[in-house]
Every structure is written in structure tokens, then in C-alpha cells.
Amino acid sequence: MRPLRAEAVVRAGTFTLDVSLSVAPGEVVGLLGPNGAGKSTLLRAVAGLTAVDNGRIALGDEALDDPAAGTRVAPERRPVGMVFQDLRLFPHLSARDNVAFGARSRGMRRAEADARADAWLNRVGLSAQSGSKPPQLSGGQAQRVALARALATDPEVLLLDEPLSALDATTRAEVRRDLRTHLAAFVGPVLIVTHDAVDALTLAHRLVVLDGGRVIQEGTPAEIARRPRSRWVADLVGLTLLAGRVEVGGSVRLDDGGAVVATALGPIGPEVPAAGDDVYVAIRPRSVALHRRRPEGSPRNVWPATVEGVEAAADRVRVATVGAVPVTAEITPGALADLALAPGDAVWVAVKATEVDVYQR
Amino acid sequence: MSERRERTRQHGPEPAAGRVPLALVPAAVLAVAFLVLPLFGLLQRAPWTDLGPVLRAPAVSDALRLSLFTALASTALCVVLGLPLAWVLARAPFPGRRVVRALVTLPMVLPPVVGGAALLFALGRRSPVGGWLDDAFGLTLPFSTTGVVIAQTFVALPFLVITVEGGLRAGDRGLEEAAASLGAGRWTVLRRVTVPQVAPSLLAGAVLAWARALGEFGATITFAGSLQGRTQTMPLAVYQALQRDQGAAIVLSLVLVVVSLGVLVALRDRWAPAG
Numbered sequence: 001m002r003p004l005r006a007e008a009v010v011r012a013g014t015f016t017l018d019v020s021l022s023v024a025p026g027e028v029v030g031l032l033g034p035n036g037a038g039k040s041t042l043l044r045a046v047a048g049l050t051a052v053d054n055g056r057i058a059l060g061d062e063a064l065d066d067p068a069a070g071t072r073v074a075p076e077r078r079p080v081g082m083v084f085q086d087l088r089l090f091p092h093l094s095a096r097d098n099v100a101f102g103a104r105s106r107g108m109r110r111a112e113a114d115a116r117a118d119a120w121l122n123r124v125g126l127s128a129q130s131g132s133k134p135p136q137l138s139g140g141q142a143q144r145v146a147l148a149r150a151l152a153t154d155p156e157v158l159l160l161d162e163p164l165s166a167l168d169a170t171t172r173a174e175v176r177r178d179l180r181t182h183l184a185a186f187v188g189p190v191l192i193v194t195h196d197a198v199d200a201l202t203l204a205h206r207l208v209v210l211d212g213g214r215v216i217q218e219g220t221p222a223e224i225a226r227r228p229r230s231r232w233v234a235d236l237v238g239l240t241l242l243a244g245r246v247e248v249g250g251s252v253r254l255d256d257g258g259a260v261v262a263t264a265l266g267p268i269g270p271e272v273p274a275a276g277d278d279v280y281v282a283i284r285p286r287s288v289a290l291h292r293r294r295p296e297g298s299p300r301n302v303w304p305a306t307v308e309g310v311e312a313a314a315d316r317v318r319v320a321t322v323g324a325v326p327v328t329a330e331i332t333p334g335a336l337a338d339l340a341l342a343p344g345d346a347v348w349v350a351v352k353a354t355e356v357d358v359y360q361r
Numbered sequence: 362m363s364e365r366r367e368r369t370r371q372h373g374p375e376p377a378a379g380r381v382p383l384a385l386v387p388a389a390v391l392a393v394a395f396l397v398l399p400l401f402g403l404l405q406r407a408p409w410t411d412l413g414p415v416l417r418a419p420a421v422s423d424a425l426r427l428s429l430f431t432a433l434a435s436t437a438l439c440v441v442l443g444l445p446l447a448w449v450l451a452r453a454p455f456p457g458r459r460v461v462r463a464l465v466t467l468p469m470v471l472p473p474v475v476g477g478a479a480l481l482f483a484l485g486r487r488s489p490v491g492g493w494l495d496d497a498f499g500l501t502l503p504f505s506t507t508g509v510v511i512a513q514t515f516v517a518l519p520f521l522v523i524t525v526e527g528g529l530r531a532g533d534r535g536l537e538e539a540a541a542s543l544g545a546g547r548w549t550v551l552r553r554v555t556v557p558q559v560a561p562s563l564l565a566g567a568v569l570a571w572a573r574a575l576g577e578f579g580a581t582i583t584f585a586g587s588l589q590g591r592t593q594t595m596p597l598a599v600y601q602a603l604q605r606d607q608g609a610a611i612v613l614s615l616v617l618v619v620v621s622l623g624v625l626v627a628l629r630d631r632w633a634p635a636g
Contacts, residue, residue, distance in 0.1 A: 049538050075541040088539035092557045105545035153543055311628070 001025035002060030005249040008045045009054035017213040023189035030204030031193045034232045037210040043159045043190040048075035075246040081155030085162040087146040091133040096130040102153035120148040140171040160192040197236045240327045242281040258324040261300040263357035278361040285330035287355030301351040408608040415612045423590045424598035432574040435513035439570040443521035451529035469519045477583025508585035513574035521566035528562025572624040
């Protein structure tokens, strides 16, 4: 099994994708980023559907794209399977014919291709639907057919473009679990584009965050979720992310005004920011407390603020505040009722210095 | 056909207010009467009791047979030539594409007699092409059944091309990409994805082209003449019968009306949205 190596420069109007990325066999790399970040463009480049202007896309030693050397392998000759965001099942073909399409296109005889398709449909639990046309399938079933269709060609590389985005929450969890199983069984490199924190954290071994066509952060899902380096990822994982500079004495002066104190700034190692360093400050909403009156005791970070908005989030309530430092608090519905907060109300915000994470920008 | 398309378009959803100024109603009623009454006139004058014998008369049955054959042949020719042309116009960007498209649609607006005359000058025995065909193959197109098919194809081809090109443009290119990613080469993509996708447009275009070919008069009489059994199609037979045997003319006309209605019914979902 060969690793995928993609150094891709793609220019489209004012947008430029310029990404360098390796995926090991058996590794699942999640591509995260806002709309227009270039995630789908990167997948299309690997699949051969979009030509790269510069760079090199290779499987092991075999170049798929190498404009400098004049190499460009046509999409139909690449050992790459792709699941499209909008699935793109052939509406005039049955589920079985959709799954058999790849094998038939490669010249396999009908009976053999059908047998393989049936085996794949069985594997994704859709034997009963093999004769159904795509419009008759539910969202989850269509998604499974699309996955089976891509896997049935025995690709070396698997590309998944927001594979679960079209599904409702219940189906999504179910298909996500099955997808995890299939990805675990897949021995080649996998690239998966996602917009969803849970998908990214549960399906990928490594995450690559794109913005404006460039890689802005790379790391394990845990690292990225704990220490995001972009507002977009921070919003995705539900953290308040602020930028600032460390001052002498252990507080951080924020770029947008205000300051926070963090005890994480102890003298512990080379990675620990020192005075004068530009840093990110991440605050978990659950560690933010709200009070009607100035809190007793001595939390180090306390400031008055105004409630900007209140919204439900699972079993909790998220309260956005604007004050010396704009932070979001996550409190229980009971606490919200006790405080009787509504947008426009004045509150006191308190954040424990031990709960503020500070890391190099 | 094109007039009919304009009319049915105006039958679309009414404006939100939904109230038509009363002053428009008389004109609208008059317009409907104008379009429908001639057909009733035809029905009223029809020799219902003699229908069978009239249809079996040699001139009439010859015209029927010839019309069916030539219309089908020219439709087949339209599909064979028009599908690739539509594909190129829809998918292959090349300089001058707009000019080519304009030229291709020209026969739709050109008076058919002019088309027939043009064919005569281009393919007649004294023209370079016609002369060569005559010398090399002994093939004479004017005033032959083949000439009828050519005249009909000339006027009907644009209908097929425009319809199929529209279908190709509206089609989902994504499906073709998906097919390529599954290992399908261009030809397989065309055969297994693109053509099935445009099948409804192709069918509609073929029905239109067939109807247009069946009703073709001007180009045919100019290029192929009106020889019974060889080039006298139904519309030509109607015209000639009007001067001798009005009953036969009416029966032939009724046959064409029924066919036209059939086409309208076949294409109703396409052109006459429920409103």
C-alpha cells in the first residue's frame, strides 16, 4: 500500500489553493475549514477532476499529476474512489447497477460485476434495496450506496467529501458508526472533508485545517479541539478563542482590548509562552461563571458585561456576553432560570485563572 | 410549433393578485375562437360516412404511407446528425460557437420555400455537389423521395438540436465526473450516463422533429415537387385535393390534426405545466 503525497497549487480566479499534505496507508486525515477554504478543490485535484497548476500529486513513486513533467493521469485511470457531497448516484440505474458501474466500466463481465455489487450491498446492509433506483432510497441508504460504489472499485485511495452532511441527526450517527467500521477496514490513505466537529473527532486520525487555500493548523483531533488556531475551528469545537500578547506578571493583554490572567503561564517548558510572546487564549464556555452581583472571593478574571444572546446547546445553555473580554458561557438551564438572564441584561463574568489556556500563536 | 410554444408559456401561474383586467377578456375569448373555430369547421365538413373509402383512395393512401416513411426517416437522420451537434454545442467551447448555433437555428425562422429553393440550388443536378452526386453515384436528389427526406430534415433538425442541447445544458455534469471517478472513459460516460440523462430531451426533440417533418410543405414542394407516390406527402396532398376533392382534403387534414394533438399530449408535461 502506497502513501498519498499531494503538493497542490490550483488557481481559480482570485482563489489559490496551495497545500502540501501526506497521508499514510490506513491513515484517515480529516480536512476542516470554512466554505471556500479549498477542501473540495484538494479532493478534486487528487481525483483528477481539477487540474493542478503546480506541484505534484503522487501515490508512492507513481505521479498522478506532475505538470512540470507533463504528467496528468486521467480521472478514470486513477486508483481513487470518491464519495461526493451530493452523492451523485446515477438516477436511471438501480442501486446494484450503480455499485457495479465501476467494475463494468473497467470491462468486467456483467454477471461477475453484479455478483461483486451484491456482495458490497450486502456489506453495507442494503441487499433488499439492490433493485431500487436512487430516488426511492432514503438519505442514509443512498449514502451507503455511494460508499459501496466507491469502495467496489477497490481503490487505493478513498476520498470522502462531507459524506454525512445530507443526513438528519439520527441517521447521521448510525451511518457515521458504519463508516467508521468501513474506514477501519480500508488499508489505503483516506481523505475526508467535513464541516462537523463530531465527524472530524470520531472519524479522523489526524486533522488538517484549511483556510483561504492554505493549511493553517495540523494535528491530532485532540490537539486541534483543545488548542484551535482559528476562529472557525474554535466555533466548531465550542471554545472562545482570543488573541493577545503575554505581559510580565502572567497576564495576557488581548489584541481587541482587555486582559486575562492565566496560571497556565508557569515556568514549565520550552512551549510555555514567555512575556512578549504573541499567543492564543482559549476559554472553555463551561469554565465561565455568570453572576448578577459582583462575585465574592477572588477569582482573578472578573468583569462586568452585557448579555448578547442566549441559545440552547444540548443539555446546556450558551450565553454570549460582551464586556472587557467577549466570552461565551455555558451554564445549566437551572442556572439560567435562577439568574433570569435575557439579552441586554447586565451580568458579572468570572473565569478562573486555572481554566484559561494560553499557547503560542 | 413555435407559435404553440409561445401560447402555452403564457398559461403559466397567474400573478399573485390573480385578477385579470376585464378589458382583456373579450380579446382573449376572440383569440381562442380564432384558433379553435377553424378546427370545428373542419370537423363539421368532414364526410364521416365516407371516411374509410376516402382513406383507401390511392392518392390518399400513397400520401399517408409516404408521409409516415419520410417523416420517420428524416427524424432518424435528425437524431443521428443532431445528437452529436447538440453535444458539441453544449459541451465543447470553440470560437464562433454562437455563430454556429445561430446558423443551426436559422431554418426554424427561414420561410420553408426559401429553404427549399436553397436546397435546390445547392443540391440540384447543375450545382457542384448535386452534379458530383449525379456523376459519381447516379443519385438525383431533387424531385425524389430522398429529396423529401432531405427537405424535411433541413427544417426539422434545428428543433432536435435545440431541444437536446437544452437537455444537455440542464443535465448534471457531476454525474459524468462521478462516472469518470469510477473508471469510465469518455465513451462509456457518454453511453451510460449522458445519453440516458438526456433521453427525455432526445425523445421530446425527436417527437418535435417528426411533427415538423410531417407537416413540412414549402421546402418539400420546392425541392421535391408533388409527384404522387414519390414526393407527394400529406400536406401536399391536402393542398392538391383542395382543388379537386374537398372531402379527401378534409379527411387528410383531420389525420394531421389528430397527429398534432397526439404530439401535444405527448409533450404536455414539457410545455404545458399545470396552472
